[in-house]
Amino acid sequence: MKVGIEEKFMIKELISEKTAEAIKKAAKKGELGQLKPEDITELFIEKTKNPEFGDYAVNISPLAKNARMAPPKIAEAIKSYLNIDDVEVSIIQGFINFKLGNSILNNGIAKIILKNKDFGRNNLGNSEKVLLEYVSANPTGPLHIGHGRWAAVGSALANLLKFSGYEVDQEFYINDAGNQINNLGKSLWIRILQELGVEANFPQTEEEGSKNYYSGDYLIEVAKEYLKHNKDKAEEFYKNNSEPLNPSDEVIHKMSGFAKGIMFKQQEDLLRKFRTEFDTWYSETTLHQSGEVEKTIEKLRSLDKLYEKEGALWFKSSEYGDDQDRVIKKGDGSYTYLTADIAYHYDKVERGFERLINIWGADHHGYVARIKASIEAMGKNPNCLEVLLGQLVNLIISGEQVRMGKRRKMLTLEDLIEEVGVDATRFWMIMRSIDTTLDFDVDLAKSCSDENPVYYVQYAHARVCSILRTATGERFDQDNKTLLPPFITQEELKELVNSEKFDKNFLEALWKTNSEKELESTKALILKLESFEDLVQTAAKTRSPYMIARYCQELAKDFHYFYTFTRVLNVENDVMKARLCLINAVKQVFANALDLLGVCAPESM
RNA sequence: GCGCCUGUAGCUCAGUGGAUAGAGUAGCGGUUUCCGAAACCGUUGGUCAUGGGUUCAACUCCCAUCAGGCGUACCA
Numbered sequence: 001m002k003v004g005i006e007e008k009f010m011i012k013e014l015i016s017e018k019t020a021e022a023i024k025k026a027a028k029k030g031e032l033g034q035l036k037p038e039d040i041t042e043l044f045i046e047k048t049k050n051p052e053f054g055d056y057a058v059n060i061s062p063l064a065k066n067a068r069m070a071p072p073k074i075a076e077a078i079k080s081y082l083n084i085d086d087v088e089v090s091i092i093q094g095f096i097n098f099k100l101g102n103s104i105l106n107n108g109i110a111k112i113i114l115k116n117k118d119f120g121r122n123n124l125g126n127s128e129k130v131l132l133e134y135v136s137a138n139p140t141g142p143l144h145i146g147h148g149r150w151a152a153v154g155s156a157l158a159n160l161l162k163f164s165g166y167e168v169d170q171e172f173y174i175n176d177a178g179n180q181i182n183n184l185g186k187s188l189w190i191r192i193l194q195e196l197g198v199e200a201n202f203p204q205t206e207e208e209g210s211k212n213y214y215s216g217d218y219l220i221e222v223a224k225e226y227l228k229h230n231k232d233k234a235e236e237f238y239k240n241n242s243e244p245l246n247p248s249d250e251v252i253h254k255m256s257g258f259a260k261g262i263m264f265k266q267q268e269d270l271l272r273k274f275r276t277e278f279d280t281w282y283s284e285t286t287l288h289q290s291g292e293v294e295k296t297i298e299k300l301r302s303l304d305k306l307y308e309k310e311g312a313l314w315f316k317s318s319e320y321g322d323d324q325d326r327v328i329k330k331g332d333g334s335y336t337y338l339t340a341d342i343a344y345h346y347d348k349v350e351r352g353f354e355r356l357i358n359i360w361g362a363d364h365h366g367y368v369a370r371i372k373a374s375i376e377a378m379g380k381n382p383n384c385l386e387v388l389l390g391q392l393v394n395l396i397i398s399g400e401q402v403r404m405g406k407r408r409k410m411l412t413l414e415d416l417i418e419e420v421g422v423d424a425t426r427f428w429m430i431m432r433s434i435d436t437t438l439d440f441d442v443d444l445a446k447s448c449s450d451e452n453p454v455y456y457v458q459y460a461h462a463r464v465c466s467i468l469r470t471a472t473g474e475r476f477d478q479d480n481k482t483l484l485p486p487f488i489t490q491e492e493l494k495e496l497v498n499s500e501k502f503d504k505n506f507l508e509a510l511w512k513t514n515s516e517k518e519l520e521s522t523k524a525l526i527l528k529l530e531s532f533e534d535l536v537q538t539a540a541k542t543r544s545p546y547m548i549a550r551y552c553q554e555l556a557k558d559f560h561y562f563y564t565f566t567r568v569l570n571v572e573n574d575v576m577k578a579r580l581c582l583i584n585a586v587k588q589v590f591a592n593a594l595d596l597l598g599v600c601a602p603e604s605m
Numbered sequence: 606g607c608g609c610c611u612g613u614a615g616c617u618c619a620g621u622g623g624a625u626a627g628a629g630u631a632g633c634g635g636u637u638u639c640c641g642a643a644a645c646c647g648u649u650g651g652u653c654a655u656g657g658g659u660u661c662a663a664c665u666c667c668c669a670u671c672a673g674g675c676g677u678a679c680c681a
Contacts, residue, residue, distance in 0.1 A: 044621070044622095044623085046621080046623090048624085049624055049625075049626095049627095050624075050625080053624080057624085059623050059624080061623065061661075061662075062622090062623085064661070065661075071661090092624075093624070094623080094624085095623090095624065138681065140681090175681065178680085178681065179680065179681070180680075180681055181681095211680090212680095310679085311679085312679055313679095314679095323607080323608075323677080324677095326678095326679095327678085327679045328679095329679085330679040331679060332679080334679090336678090336679065336680085336681090337680070337681050338681095361675090362609075362610065362674080362675050362676075363675055363676065364675095364676085364681095365608080365609050365610080365675075365676060366608075366609085366675095366676050366677060367676095368609090369608090389609075389610075389675095391610065391611075391674075391675080392674080392675075431618090432617090432618070432619095433618085433619085435610060435611070436610085436611065436618075437610085437611075437673095437674065437675095439617065441617085444617095444630095451629085451630065451631095452643085453629075455643055456629090456643075456644090458643090459641080459643050459644080460644090462641075462643090463640085463641060463643095463644085466640070466641050467640050467641090468640095469640095470640050470641090471640075487640095538621085542621095546619095547619095550618095550619070550628090553628085553629080554628085557628085557629095560644055560645065561644095561645070561646095563640080563641095563644075563645085564636095564644070564645045564646080565645085567639080567640065568640060569639095569640045570639070570640070604641085605641095605643080
């Protein structure tokens with residue numbers, strides 16, 4: 001079956017277009033007072049607050065100013081030109097309300113069956129080439145919970161943007177150069193010495209430089225791994241480096257190289273397990289080695305954006321809105337972190353990406369102005385860079401807040417996933433707007449109870465599947481002790497939702513009932529399903545995967561409500577078929593939505 | 606001091622300048638001979654931090670104040 005006109009449009013679009021037409025007609029005829037057709041602003045179609053009013057509504061009060069008429073009169077004038085098939089139009093004060101008829105609702109289901117996996121897909125992005133960078137952790141230790149939030153949100157956002165017609169590349173910038181990497185090497189050296197039985201300790205106080213070491217236990221394993229293959233080498237190093245805290249550059253280099261290799265591999269493996277897949281792993285070191293960093297400096301120099309002061313080289317970022325100028329090359333001749341980052345972002349633009357989206361922790365927000373300044377200084381449009389600043393994560397364990405410290409003992413992302421599972425962790429990480437500090441309640445996320453929104457959603461999906469299984473399974477007749485044939489065979493069920501030959505007429509049976517509850521719950525469910533398309537666009541536009549998570553909860557709610565009042569099986573055959581088709585649509589929408597989140601939609605649980 | 610984020614029900618959070626500010630959870634009271642009760646229904650609970658301003662209309666926009674978080678490096 002081909003997609004008919006009715007199935008092409010979202011209900012909101014349909015109402016919006018028809019209303020705009022009606023307003024234009026009324027304005028042309030001079031029935032809207034002073035209002036001219038060009039005064040018409042974008043109409044805001046909303047769901048009604050109260051179902052008694054109808055299903056959708058548009059508030060025409062904003063037109064009152066230009067028209068110089070009372071809102072109810074405006075509404076009356078517009079209404080007389082408003083004619084939408086199978087939609088009842090009514091007026092209450094400044095609102096025009098729309099009540100949808102059955103055939104519009106049936107079309108909503110038909111659209112889902114026809115579009116299937118592509119229901120919700122749209123072309124908002126218009127193939128814009130996006131580089132989405134997130135996580136970008138230092139390879140100096142295990143990923144922590146905060147990284148987990150960006151991994152979950154970032155990968156979900158990537159899915160969402162792709163679904164909305166953007167061409168997305170996901171990238172992880174490996175901060176594998178600079179001081180922290182040296183510190184990592186020095187720290188590993190101490191662990192290796194300890195494994196060799198040498199007296200070697202991390203500095204204990206800040207004065208002694210404890211901040212410059214990674215004293216977490218995880219390096220013990222790395223030290224053991226190193227010694228497995230390089231024991232002789234380590235002993236040889238020790239002969240020439242008797243002071244544990246002052247190894248030679250050669251030792252530091254070897255140690256940091258080994259450690260970061262292992263750390264990076266661990267991060268990569270964990271992220272994959274967490275369903276976060278990057279297209280590119282971009283190493284900071286390669287930026288230095290390829291001369292990209294030098295080239296960037298030369299470019300800025302040639303544009304007269306650099307100057308020397310107090311033995312350092314500065315970038316005039318304050319010319320572009322930054323609070324102050326920034327050091328590009330330190331007094332000791334080395335570069336700051338910013339320098340490579342400028343080169344990196346310039347490279348992103350040079351690679352042909354039209355939009356750069358970064359997810360950064362809020363603790364990096366001071367960086368936004370400098371990077372934007374550098375993009376502008378290099379002659380590109382700084383607005384192509386969108387930085388999504390996410391607030392941090394607090395862990396709640398047994399009702400108490402546990403603060404994360406990088407260099408102390410901590411709960412890593414791996415531990416969390418181990419305890420809570422990938423699905424629950426992802427859902428919890430995604431379900432809040434990134435503007436708010438996330439309280440991650442480990443006990444709640446772990447609990448397989450009604451308190452856990454993940455299971456609430458997954459349970460709804462499993463319930464749908466359970467009905468479908470029951471529908472096609474043989475039944476045992478208690479009274480006669482015999483087996484009855486299934487309600488419907490596998491083949492019949494498949495035919496019912498076959499998008500090739502789909503005939504929506506049989507959906508009329510959904511409305512045969514006289515039960516208010518059945519009608520109401522069926523209608524609410526269909527409206528929720530239909531609204532997914534619009535929601536995806538809003539979520540993509542505002543870069544808000546959390547909206548998808550909320551939607552899943554709402555859909556689950558509407559389905560459970562439907563389930564409670566409306567039986568699918570053991571009803572008249574044509575009604576059953578129509579309802580089976582409806583719950584198939586529910587299953588499909590859950591699958592599409594959960595897929596965007598990277599959360600499983602289980603058949604049973 | 607300055608900058609960014611936050612402040613909405615006991616708790617965790619939604620809310621696009623528009624109708625009586627919503628959900629989950631907690632509390633209280635109910636619902637299962639019948640497709641999965643990991644569910645559902647009802648009910649209690651609000652000075653939308655405070656004070657001004659703009660607007661026909663403000664939780665929403667602007668200003669100030671208060672509170673919390675995060676920044677404010679020749680660290681990354």
